[in-house]
Amino acid sequence: MAKIIMHIDLNAFFASAEVIKDPSLEGKPLIVAGTSRRGIVSTSSYEARKFGIYSGMPTYMARRLCKDVVIKSCDFAYYHTLSQQFFAFIKEITPLIEIASVDECYADMTEVMKDVKDPYAYLKNLQNHLLEQTKLRCSIGLAPTKFLAKMGSDYQKPMGITIIRRKDVKNIIYPLPLKDMYGIGKKTYPKLENIGIKTIGDLMNSSSPDVKKILGKSYDTFMMWGRGYGDDQIITESSDPKSIGRSSTFLFDTNDYEEIKEKLYLLCQDVVSSLKKEDKIASCVNITIKDSSFRVFNKSKTIASPSEDFDIFFQTALKLYEDNFATKEIRLIGISLSSLMDKDDFHLQLNFFNIEEQNKKCEVKLLINKINNKMGKKVLKTAKEYSKEKSHESK
């Protein structure tokens, strides 16, 4: 039986959060953005969007589009607190929620919606309650899969509610421009557009082998999504991080060794502090370099054994930089640690390994004794036979 999946997305979250903090900002064109010469817009309020200001736009350009725009810098700790309130609110409806990012989550509403006569009214009520309790606006999608629910919450903003049943897919989803499809990004959609695929419906109805070539293995997933099937599993527990990294853009491109080394040092300190907070150790060090023409390079090195040692990470990263990019004019440098494992697990394994080692040493001694004993009887056993015998004894 089809599940009922809800996706909720907070509208212009960072900007709304700033309005909650300072209500005098209500109704003003407002952006949360970096203020340095290379800053970009993180979120724009709906008033700012009327001036053509969108996420990802350089801050100076936003200023140019609207000279009165209010600029707030990012206060992530505060947004995190608000975000927790939002998730707590949803958890009161159902514990089956999957946090997708700071401002969105999925929930399995199959049980909750079972006896609901008017789903739209139910969701409208939910939306209004969230607004009353947290002052946060949201958009909601309700559908049989996560993909469709996500597309639904994107369909109408702000304060939209979109219910998509399988039979509605062709009416609601197919006419949408291809670039609105979740999973199709700015690299893939021009390629598809080039061969005449302009809407999601075009993609679904195309039998061109070029489409398969462009999408690769994801092709099957996209086709399933477009037919109204696919992932409907809500993962309630948050998964362990797979990598921990920091990166930073220089105010001006540089090839100054000391300046780059200093930056790398600070980033590495930050990364190690996060690593320790997570009680992890890492065995792979990766550096990212972005050059003046925006090309991105990654270099990585697996270290001899998992570690949490700042010096090892820093020296490894510095050597990666020196060996590959010395004298190159760069825009950004980043360091990240991957192949992470729990510190406790590692020590457990290490102890186990030591015990194994000690056992082996003991066994060798025993073996020698036994051989010596049996020499008199002129019986020499191979170590292999001995261990076989030993495993029989232990059974």
Place this chain on the structure above:
DNA sequence: TCTGGGGTCCTAGGACCC
């Protein structure tokens, strides 16, 4: 005044082992 920073997942080639 062109374009941040945190991630995840996938692909593909080469090395190395059995």
Place this chain on the structure above:
DNA sequence: TCTGGGGTCCTAGGACCC
């Protein structure tokens, strides 16, 4: 002589999302 094939790890790069 001439040279298999599967599995796993490492490394590099690309695409996407928020």
